[in-house]
Amino acid sequence: MRFSANLGFLWADRPLPDAIRAAKAAGFDAVELHWPYEVPAAEVRAALEETGLPCLGLNTRRGETGGLCAQPGRGAEARTAIDEAVAYARAIGAGAVHAMAGVAEGAAAEAAFREALAHACETAPELTILIEPLNRHDAPGYFLRTTGQAAELIAALGRPNLKLMFDCYHAQVTEGDLTRRFAGLRPIVGHVQFAGVPARGRPDEGEIAFDRLLPALGWDGPMGAEYRPGGDTDATLGWLERFRAL
Numbered sequence: 627m628r629f630s631a632n633l634g635f636l637w638a639d640r641p642l643p644d645a646i647r648a649a650k651a652a653g654f655d656a657v658e659l660h661w662p663y664e665v666p667a668a669e670v671r672a673a674l675e676e677t678g679l680p681c682l683g684l685n686t687r688r689g690e691t692g693g694l695c696a697q698p699g700r701g702a703e704a705r706t707a708i709d710e711a712v713a714y715a716r717a718i719g720a721g722a723v724h725a726m727a728g729v730a731e732g733a734a735a736e737a738a739f740r741e742a743l744a745h746a747c748e749t750a751p752e753l754t755i756l757i758e759p760l761n762r763h764d765a766p767g768y769f770l771r772t773t774g775q776a777a778e779l780i781a782a783l784g785r786p787n788l789k790l791m792f793d794c795y796h797a798q799v800t801e802g803d804l805t806r807r808f809a810g811l812r813p814i815v816g817h818v819q820f821a822g823v824p825a826r827g828r829p830d831e832g833e834i835a836f837d838r839l840l841p842a843l844g845w846d847g848p849m850g851a852e853y854r855p856g857g858d859t860d861a862t863l864g865w866l867e868r869f870r871a872l
Contacts, residue, residue, distance in 0.1 A: 627840060627872055630682050632819065632852035634660030636859045641665070643673035650677035652863055653870070656848040658817075659684040659720075663710065667717035674718060682817060682848065683722030683756065686711045693726025695746075696739035696769040704742040712750040722754040722817060724791060727769040735769050740783060747785035754816045758791035761799040764826070773797055773811055780814050789816025793852070798823045798834060808843050818845045821853035828853055830865040837865075841872045 631637075631654040637645035642665045649657050657679050662670060674681055686707040691697060694704040711723045725746050727739055746755045757776050760768040770776055776790050792815045794804055801807060808815070820840065822832030829836045829851065840849060855862045 627870055628655040628848040629866065629870065630654060630656035630658050630848040630850045632658050632660070632850050634658075634685075635852055635854050643669050646670070646673040646677055646679060648859070650679055652860065653866055654679070654848075654851075656680045656682050658682040658850050658852075661685055661687060662718075663687070663714060667714055671718045681715075681718055681720040682850065683720050683724060683754070684711060684715060685724045686726050688726055689728065691728040691730070692765055692768060693728030695725045695742035696727035696730040696735040698730070698732075698734035698738045701738060701741055704738070705745050708742060708746045708749065712746070712753065715750070715753055720753075722756050722789075723750065724756040724758055727757070729765070729767040730769040731767070736779075739769060740779065743779070743783055743788060744785070747783070747788050751787055753787065755785070755788050756791040756816050757788070758793055759796055759800065760793075761796045763799060764796070772800060773807060777811060777814060790814045791817050791819065793819040794834065794836075794839070795819070795821040795823055795826055795852070804834070804839060805842050812844075815845070817847070817850060818843065819850035819852045821851070826854050827856060828862040828865060829869075837869060837872060840869065 631649035633645045637648045642662055646657055694707050715723050759770045759772050759776050780788050820829055822829050823834050
């Protein structure tokens with residue numbers, strides 16, 4: 627199996643180019659980012675080229691609402707956030723943009739989200755546009771809450787580059803039944819992430835046996851380790867070589 631280091635959490639105490647180098651030294655196969663916009667794209671691209679690691683994707687800005695894409699009346703801001711993320715992704719050679727919905731509810735929010743996603747898909751047909759359900763404990767009031775809701779949106783929009791970010795952590799907290807749930811959603815999955823449940827810590831701790839679950843998913847791309855290390859990242863990586871060998 628192959629793994630991606632989510633540098634929003636891992637080595638977050640280091641400048642982003644150094645975090646990329648740390649991910650390479652630790653043995654990761656790729657990296658992914660949260661909000662890298664304060665770092666010049668040229669510096670990130672140089673670190674990626676130096677290490678040979680691909681960048682799988684990054685998020686649109688959160689703003690003050692945990693995302694802008696499902697905010698009624700803020701379509702122009704959502705499009706600006708999407709355009710910014712697309713431009714940065716292109717500049718560093720990333721393959722995906724996660725369009726963050728934000729805290730919202732109701733028909734107007736869904737209409738806003740659909741409009742923003744259509745803009746993202748049309749603006750960047752060469753990129754994967756990801757949507758990710760977030761659990762109510764970590765993101766109270768977030769518009770996109772379940773994988774079923776995400777699947778309905780993807781089907782309704784019918785865009786070939788619109789995909790589901792299947793985050794095992796969020797899905798377990800909200801819905802459970804991960805193996806069967808993933809199998810049913812597999813045709814629309816664009817990326818997989820994981821972290822220990824319930825603390826969102828290292829993946830070899832908590833209630834999910836990732837050493838059995840991840841091979842069972844059959845995902846052929848790098849899977850994103852998006853967990854909070856709670857201290858020195860390198861001290862939490864005992865799982866990496868064991869999982870890679872599965």
